Amino acid sequence: MDIRQLRYFVTIAEEKSYSKAAKSLHISQPSLSNAIMKLEAETKFQLLERNTKGLALTEAGQIFHMRSTELLRKFDNMLKELEEIREVGNGTISIGLIESSKFWLFKVIKDFKKTFPTIHFQLKEILGHQNVIESLINCDVHFTITNQPVNNEEINLIPIYSEKFVLLVNNHDPISQQEKIALNEILTRDLILSTSGFQTRKDILDAFEQEGVKPNIYFEIERLETACSIVEEGLGVTILPESYVRYAFSPHTTSIPIDSSFLSRTVYLAHLKDRYLPPAVHQLFADIHQFINYKNE
Known part of the structure; x- marks a missing residue:
């Protein structure tokens, strides 16, 4: 049993097809079939079986696939590490x-x-x-x-490091003159927030929930830069990490500390x-x- 056989087996398991796996591996289908037959003979287990949907892993095949994937990952990572040792500096x-x-x-x-x-x-x-x-x-x-x-x-x-979040508003917004603000004071404002799946969104929504208030989410974005651009146009307010606002300077916006013990990361x-x-x-x-x-x- 060698690394090549493991790679063949994992590819077949992922492709669920000998022909697709052979094409992906750039070898002939008969050669691939022979390699798997030898692998099954060495392990003394049937690893693959055909069903109405094509190929499927047997119970032994599922375990062998999981361990083979782990071994291949570790082997590939080792090759990367050796390459890095050669390229010190x-x-x-x-x-x-x-x-x-x-x-x-x-x-x-x-x-x-x-x-x-x-x-x-x-x-x-x-x-x-x-x-x-x-x-x-x-x-x-x-x-x-x-x-x-x-x-x-x-x-x-x-x-x-740990940091607080701040509210970013347009300079023409009346609340831009406040020294600090509470979350319940921005409920009527159109809030710009990251889309689902972002940790920043979760942190902010968790804080609103802890405060017992519900925000008015008007824009959902993927980049903080986009949120800043929307605020610059006066189309809403956003909550951003303090470090981001510190460096992302805009003459058209103002940041305000948020009075909440729940809003940090x-x-x-x-x-x-x-x-x-x-x-x-x-x-x-x-x-x-x-x-x-x-x-x-």
């Missing part, structure tokens, strides 16, 4: 991030490049709890900056526990912590 750092982190993260990277001028970066906006987990487990990124409170035994979740640095991380990544971790600590002093 000259490789690529892949980072998953949330939109609100882009302002301060780029400042960190600017200083980091002075020490590691040949390092390249891949930046990917990764949103949603499951997407964050999958991107780390599949080694698509070295680490992710996220506001998702990920609970997974394979992932190390490090809090890097934590931002995390998440990485896979058992993955080898190059020295340059560890240095970037240290630079991030140093930058955040300096800004919070």
